[in-house]
Amino acid sequence: MRAFFLLFFLLFLRLFLDRAEERIYNGNMFKKLYKKLFPDRYYASPAYRKEASARFDSKILKYVTERLETGDVVLCKDAYICVKSGWVFVNSETESIFKCADDQVQSGELMSHDGVIFTGYDEIQGKERSIVCYFKYYR
Numbered sequence: 001m002r003a004f005f006l007l008f009f010l011l012f013l014r015l016f017l018d019r020a021e022e023r024i025y026n027g028n029m030f031k032k033l034y035k036k037l038f039p040d041r042y043y044a045s046p047a048y049r050k051e052a053s054a055r056f057d058s059k060i061l062k063y064v065t066e067r068l069e070t071g072d073v074v075l076c077k078d079a080y081i082c083v084k085s086g087w088v089f090v091n092s093e094t095e096s097i098f099k100c101a102d103d104q105v106q107s108g109e110l111m112s113h114d115g116v117i118f119t120g121y122d123e124i125q126g127k128e129r130s131i132v133c134y135f136k137y138y139r
Contacts, residue, residue: 046103053102056072056116057083060136064097067130099123
């Protein structure tokens, strides 16, 4: 019985410890699978919001629109996203368009992966705003 468990354990180790590349690949696969099965953060928590907004740091934008009840209004063209020292900024060449704390902003990527929607309390205008940032596409 002990020999069976020892053989099983050695075969198990061999699967994961063959080569360095396979070890790294299997380790990353396991981490991704574990995070999918057991998410460690609640989606509305400040830690998750910080992590989600940090993914869009230093993205260059084609144009920025604001969502209103009447429709979308184009705010500017040629802008960029900056996430720095606890704030999410959307800046154009001449002015700041949107400024919100990164633990309060809700960010969601568009289904086409062409942009992101930021919703939160804007410190510049002093109200709740929802803006859509469309990424610049480089070939």
